[in-house]
Amino acid sequence: MRLYVPNESPTTVTNLLNGSVLVLIQFDVCEELRLDQLRNVKERTVQQQPSMKHGAPAYVRYERPPVVEPLEALQLDSGERLEGVIKYYDYGVVSVVFQLPFSGGWDNLVQLASRWVWDIDFASRAEPLVRARLDQYADAMIRPAARWLSEDYFIFHVSEGPEGPAAADLILDHGPEIAQVVRGDRMRLSQGECNEVLHSQISYYANDLTVIGWNAAFLYDSTAGAETAIQLLEYANSQLLEFRHYDELLTAILDKAYALLEQRTGVFARWRMAKSARTLHTTLLDVAELTERADNAIKFLSDMFAARLYRLAAAKVGVPDYKELVSRKVKTAEDLYNYMVDQFDQSRAFFLEFTVVLILLIELFYLFRGKPL
Template sequence: DYGVVSVVLELPFSGDWDTLIRLGSRWVWDVDFERYASRLAREKLSRAASALVKPYENWLSEDYFIFHVCQIAGNPSASELVASRGERIAQIVRGEIAQLSEGERQEILQSRISYYPSDLAVIGWNAAFLYDSESGAEAAIQLLEYANSQLLEFRHYDELLTRELAGVYASLDKGTGMLARWRMARDARKLHTVFLDVTELTEHADNAIKFLSDMFSARLYKLAAAKVGVPDYKDLVTQKLRTAEELYRFMVDQFNQSRAFVLELMVVIILIIELLFLFGGKSI
């Protein structure tokens, strides 16, 4: 199983676009927020150590930056803001100070979504730009956080399946002799347990997003999940689950063949013993 700890660091800002671009680039590339957040999370969780069951020593982590702008001079609409400041928004989302190419700018701005004319969300793979009120942006921030938590979930399952499959391959490399096939039953049971657990948990992850009550939130989540890479890792997990299922069937078949051979051998031995007793009795 797995759990997610979310650490949110808020840095208030007030200034012009050039200042925000410089600060954004510094925050994205030069400041190690991830290490600070990890240390903070470990300090907090150490107080609840007695409540944790088999905690992991090594953690997976993802950092994501949200540039939330509440007010802009002139109160432009979303379309006006993209038309007048689209290039700067693209730089903020990428964490770049240098001017971006037209193609890169268009690629970034294609991943934008609005519900009202006055709000805007531009989603990137490691950062997002939000133009909305405090209350209006709350749902978008929560969905971005949830998308990143799902990315961690599928990364965790991907690593878990990778380790389990590596162990199975190592076991198979030792040979498929009689004793090796007999040991496959234990390895097959372990692999099948992992297969069932991961399958169930991935289904829960897929169903969890169904709590969204409106189509806009669902579209926003789908866009965010696609940008951070959730579908890619989900596909990797699905492929490895398919491989695990095929290996499980192969191992069970090998074990069943060995068991059938042993049973047949036992029957032959019993028949030989009976024949020995039979002929031995006649000779007497």
């Protein structure tokens, strides 16, 4: 279904927009997905080497490309029919991408953005579809999550036409509308807020533009040129989801460790810390492994623009903030682990010293027991 609301009477080419709207919904379903065990997935393709706009011999390459398969279309109450695909990442994230072609004016796009961002709960609609698929691949899931974390993100892609304006002219003429689309707001934003939104823009050529917000992005580019930006935005959101998972995991572990420290009484109670310390250390190793795998999932080879675009996207959605939060909790957990090990070592040293003294007393007792004073 192509969305068009003929209530504007566009008179110029710049007022008529063509493109598509994408909804990314991602779920953290387990710690690891064994992609080689997804035997029923017939289509195992991914845009491993997307077509870049520039001619540089560079591309974005996944360390382990996700497995991709078509997903049944999503029918909204408004009648809009969204085609979808589902992607399985080896680090335990499942991504659903719904797409709807768009044709209309700026007011149409602003209204659509506001309605989709705030009025429709796409995650609740996508989750049953994902659960139904994963029921077929239960053996491929390592340590399934009891509660799924989710992230959603919206991408509004306006196709760059042969007679389309340059990015600078687009910002000059329609900057307020672009800011509204990125914010998902029906009301006209203040100049200061518009400047804040448009500050997060990046372009490679004079006639392409990407404006990134925390929950939506606006792309003005060709279909091939937008492909890389869409992949990087999807990856940045999956990183955010992973670090949210690590944050919750470390919070629960630290709470248990603090509770154990508060409950301990007496010297010998420290012996119970050995098991807790081992559990804490094992978890730290797991977090380090999962973090490294997620960080290394994608490689930027000879493409500094793609790397800059990813850093901007990651910063806007909050990846560095959560990564720093996780790093602080990892440091706290390491300090706590060292403290628990130190307490256990002190208890063990005390026990050994007590045993030596006890043996010495026993020997002295037997040595002097039969002798007269």
